[in-house]
Amino acid sequence: MQNIEAIGIGQNHYLILSAIIFSIGIMGVLFRKNIIMMLMSLELMLNAINLTFIAFGYFNGNLNGQIMVFFVMTLAAAEAAIGLAIAVMIYRKFNEVNIRYFEQMKG
Amino acid sequence: MNQLLPVAFLILFVIIFGVGLMYLASLFGAKGSKSKSHLEAYECGVQATEAKTSKVSIKFYLTAILFILFDIEIIFMYPWALSLNDFIASGSGVYMLGAMGFFLFIFIFGLYWEVKSRALEWE
C-alpha cells in the first residue's frame, strides 16, 4: 500500500468507495420490504457502478468509461420509470406496498 | 479542487443565510396561541377532511415518467449540438444529420403516440 501514499488519490480509493456504496445498495434491496425502497437501493447500486466506470476511465486515460456511464444512466432511468409505474399500479389495486404480501399473487 | 470550492462555499452561505434569518424571525416573531384550532391547517374555513388520492393523481406521475424519458432524449442532443460544427469541418455534417434524424424520428413518433393515445389528457 506504500506507493498509494505518494501519488495521492489513486484508483483504488474510488473503487473501494464504490464497493462500499454497492454493498449498502445490496443490503437495501435485501432488507427492505417496501417496493419503492428496493427501487431506490437499486438506484444506489447503479450509482456505485457509474462511479467505478468513471474511475477506470479516468485512470486508464480513455473515454469509454464515460460513454458507458451515459448508457447506464439511460437504462437506469428507464428501469426506474417502469418500476415505479408497476409499483403505483400495485398500490392502487392492493393499497399495500409491502413486498411480502404479494407472495400469494395468483395467476 | 478549486473548481468546486466556490460552489460549496455558496451553498453553505445560502444555508446559513436562510436558517439564520428564519431563526431570527422566530425570535422576533409574535407568539401565537398554541390552541388546537389556531394551529389547524388552513382549509378556507372548512373542517379539514382526510385526503383521498383521486384519479387525477395518476396523471401527475405519468407526466413525471414521460418527462424523464424525453429529458434523456434531450440530453443525447447536447453533445450532438456541441460537436456538429466539428463534424461539418471534417466533412461529415450530413452523416451527423442522418444519425440524429433517425433518433429524432423516434422522439417525434413517441411524442405523436403520446398525443394521439390521449395519455396527456387532463380532464
Added chain:
Amino acid sequence: MGSDIFEFSINGLKIIIIFMMMVQIVPLLVWVERRGSAYIQNRFGPNRVGPLGLTQLLADAVKFLTKEEFVPQGSYKFFFYLAPVVALIPAALAFGAIPLSIPIQVEAFTMMGRNWGPYTFPFQSFELGLGVVFVLGASSLAAYALLLAGYGSNNKYSLFGALRASAQTISYELSMGLSIVGVLLVYNTFNFTEMVAQQSGPLAFKFLGNDLLISWLPNWGIFYQPLGAILLFAAFFAETNRLPFDLPEAEGELVAGYHTEYGGFKMNMFYIGEYGHMLVASALMTTFFFGGYTLYPWLTPESLNQALSSFSPTQASLITAFSLHLVFLVKVLFFLWIFIHVRWTLPRFRYDQLMDLGWKTMLPWSLVNAIVTAVIIVLMRSHWS
C-alpha cells in the same frame, strides 16, 4: 478559489455580494411590480411610506421579520422548515454561473510589505467550462422546494398545489432544454464567456460557404434563433410560475398553492426564490440572445480598452468591467420589466390548457426549431467550393 489570502478573500466576498445582489433584487422588484401594476391600472400604488413609497421596502422587511412563527399542527416540521431554504439554492447556484462582465485584471502591487502577484478575478461566482449544463442542472432542482413545501404543510390542498406546480415546472423544462439545444447549435460551446465573445462583433456568418458581413448590426443570437428566443422566454415564464402560468397558486380552493401555510420570512424566502429565478431567466436571455455584457459598436471590451488607455491597466480594467456590467444590468432590467408587464396584462391559463400548451405546442415547436437550425447550419457552414 485563490492561491493566496488576498485572492481567496476577494473571491469569497464576490460570491457573497453576487448572492446578496439576487436577494436585494426582491424588494426592488416588489416595489416596481406594485408601482407598475398601479400605473397600468391607473392608480397610485404605495406612496405613503416615504418618497414614492421607496421605504415601503424597509417596512415590508420589518413586517416579514416580526410575523408570527406559525407551523401547522401535525405537519412534518423538518420538511416545513427545509422547503424555504431549498427554494433559495437553485436560483443562487444558477445566478452564480452566469458571467456578469469581463474578468478584472489586477497588476502586481505591494501592500503590507509583501508584493502580491497579478490576479484575474472572473466577474462571476464560479468559472465553469460547462456553464449551460450547470445552470440546467441547478434549475432542474427547483421542483424539490415545491414538493417539500406542499408535503410539509400537512394541508391536502397545498399538496395538490405542489403536485400541479411541479408537474408544470418539469413539463416546461423539456421545451426549455430543446430551445437551449438550438442555442448550442449556433454557438458550439457550453461556456457563457465564449458565447458572449462570439456576440461582441458585427453580424458575420457563413452563407453557403462564403462569409457575409453586415457591419451595422451586432452579432447577437436573436438574429440566428428568433423562434428559439420566444420559446425559451415562454418556458421561463412557466419555470418561475409567473402569470400567465401561475395557476397552482390561483385556483379558488388552492388559495396560495404550495405556500399556503407559510408566513413571515419563510414566505419571503419563497419570493426570493421566485424572483431569483426571474433574474436568472433574464440574465440567460441577455447572454444567449442579446449579447450579454457587450453592446457592439460602442461598448465592447476592445473599444473601451482603447478609450481608457490613459489610465493605469488596473484602473482601466476596473472601469471597463463595471461599465460593461452596467450594460448587462440595463438589459436584465429590461427583461425583468417585461416579466412584470406581462403579469398585469395577460389572463391566466386553465390547467389543462397549460399542460396542453407545454406538451402539445411548445415541445413540438422547439423540436422543429432545433431540427431546422441544424439543417440550415449544415447547409450554410459546409464549404460548397
Added chain:
Amino acid sequence: MSTFIISNLWFYVLALSLIFFAFKVVTSANPIHSALHLVLTMMGVAGLFFHLNAQFIAGVQVIVYAGAVMVLFVMVLMLFDLKHEFNAFAKGLVSGFLKLMSVALVVGYLVGVFLESGESKGVKASLTTSGDQTSTQLQVTRDLAQLLYTKYVLVFEVLGVLLLVVAIGAVAISRIQGGTHAKH
C-alpha cells in the same frame, strides 16, 4: 502523511458524506427521508465525477438523476402518502444472517479483485492536453461527442428505440383496469 491528507481532504470529506447518506437511504424508516438522502448521494457522486474529469457526465447526472428520476420518486411517495413505516425491515435472524453473509462474500470478492488487479495507476494525466481547466472540460465533452456519434452510434439509436418502448409501456401499464383482484 499530514500534507497528503490535507491536500486530498476533499476526497475523504466527500467519500465519508457519501457513505453516510447512502447508509441513511437504506436505514431511514420514512421513505421520503431516504429519497432526499438519495438525492444528496447523487449530488455527491456528481461532485466526484467533476474531479474525475467527467464534467459533462456530472451535469447529466444532476439533470437526469437528481432532477428527473428522484422527482418522480418523491412525487410517487407523496401520492402514496406513506407515513412512518413500522416494520420496514425484514425480520428473521437466520435469513438476515444469510443475507449478510452473501453481501460480505460479494463485496469481499469485489475488493479482492480490485486490490490484486495490479498496482494503482496513480493520478493519470488529464485525458486531454490543452490549456486551462475550463477549456479542458469542453475538450473532454467534444471528444465524448466525437466518440459517441462515430463509434457507438448504433447503441445511441437502439437507446432511442428503447426510450420509445418504455414510454409506450409506461402509458399502457397505467391503463390496466382488470386484474385478478379487480373489484367489478
